[in-house]
Amino acid sequence: MRDDDIDSILSKEQDIVPSSGFVRSVMEAVQHEATAPQIPFPWKRALPGLSAAVLALGWALVAGISLFKRGTGTEALPAEFLSFLAVISEAWKTVGANWITLALVVSLASVEFSRRFVSRKS
């Protein structure tokens, strides 16, 4: 079958006529949409959560600034946390995580580039 045959078959589609109540049905839905009251944002319910989040953020900000003002700030951190950071840092260096991270980033970038290239071509 040639392209011309496909063109002639698919372009001679018979149109259907909308049912008689279609316009009325659409306009009823539109009127309902227009007159329906807007649902307000539930501020009352969200307020406790939002307040807690703002307070936590403020506390974290104040704590951060006070640590920064004291110098490096490490002396203010608990000893367990500092030793945990040291272990992580040592493991990072031993494994050569910098190179692994770089390789992962390059791989992901090349996969993403290929996907975009293929989708643009198709």
Next chain:
Amino acid sequence: MSAAEDQIMVDRVLAGDTSAFEGLVRRWQGPLINLAYRFCRDRGRAEELSQEAFLRAYRSLDRWRRESAFSTWLFALATNLYCSELMRIPINTIWLGDVAEPRDSRAINGGLEDQDRDRAVRRSVFTLPPKYREALILFYFHDMDVASAARSLGLPEGTVKARLSRGREMLRGKLSQQLAGPASSKKEIS
């Protein structure tokens, strides 16, 4: 009714005259329902889909940037809705095996009568992957105008042309198997 009249009606709706939207529905109901019908082959669902398209158009009327015609914007919105809705709730998959058998084995064109052949072509469009199917549906809906199809799909013309070409190629492959089947068996018998 012209594009300028569409614009006047849109302005009236945006000014708060909801009833002016009826003019837009009256004007575009046919094309929108027919476009939906080509996507789903179900009259009832086509009307439901186009009603939803009109409702979405009403909700986002203020987002129509007047750089393009109202119809272009409306078709793009409707196409987007139809594609995503049919992805969400697909139509009943039609396999080529379900296509009606030829009524008369002596009929022309490899055993399928013209009507059956046309039906087979239309059905096989639905067996294509969505991106090729959508390109083909929009291309023929817009009277084989690639630019209009591309605007409705929100894609560059080159992409639509490539999809049309690949879609037709896949369609030919599917149809050649379907149409050649009865003919080859006839040869074997004779």
